[in-house]
Amino acid sequence: MGLKVTITIDGARSIDRGVWKAKLKPDDVATIGDCDSKSGPFSVLLLESKVDYNQQSQTITFDPNATRLLNIGSTDQIIVLGGKIPQVSGTASVVDQPVAEAVPSRPEQPVEEKTPAVEKTSAAEKAPEYELSQELSTGDKLFLSELPLDMRDLGEMLLSEVRKHFPGELNYEPRAAKFDETPAIFWTVKIQPQDKSLQITVRGTPDSFRKTPGISLKLGKFGYSSLVLTQKGQIPGVLTTLKQAKKNML
Secondary structure (H helix, E strand, C coil), X not given: XXXXXXXXXECCEEEECCEEEEECCHXXXXXXXXXXXXXXXXXXXXXXXXXXXXXXXXXXXXXXXHEEEEECCCCCEEEEEECCCCEEECCEEEECCCHHHCCCCCCCCHHHHHXXXXXXXXXXXXXCCCCCCCCCCHHHHHHHHHCCHXXXXXXXXXXXXXXXXXXXXXXXXXXXXXXXXXCCCCEEEEEXXXXXXXXXEEECCHHHCCCCCCCCCEECCCCXXXXXXXXXXXXXXXXXXXXXXXXXXX
């Protein structure tokens, strides 16, 4: 048997299923693999094989031969993306199989029947009113990972509803600090934590859209319009606007 080499990153904080944030100097990041993209403040690493994450020690261990280095940033902030959804067992989570197979067997212990009903009710009450796909693309995961905690619900609900109608992937544009929809850029989104809003640009001038309740469009650059999303109640109107923006690409 040959020698198996792994890399362990300390101080990795889980911020979503299959998404971690850690600190690693750009020079150290560069040793992981080749990368042509060197822009923006943070590095981005995609893991494409089994990943061991220990929640207690906050360490993430992976095979360096099954990774894709997507970007080398200018700071020591790195975002690590698991290509598959993690299985959680005790204090360690493992990423090594698709969602459909990631159903851990229940331990055969009588403790299961003694779980207080209050806890089950509490969990149900916290369940979101939308369903976010567990098979998110790398760019979509990156968008969600960059949302401040007090904007997560808004951003997750927006992305969940958008993906029901428009398959695609968000791509980070570091020069403008925004995310562009790909492959067709008919809308973009920029996180604005200072006022807890999402600035959305859509293809087409304001006069090419029907008036939609809760949506105020302003003329932008290069044939685009912009709107500001601050609350969940605006999302149906945003979807209507996006549908027209997609038509404006034709």
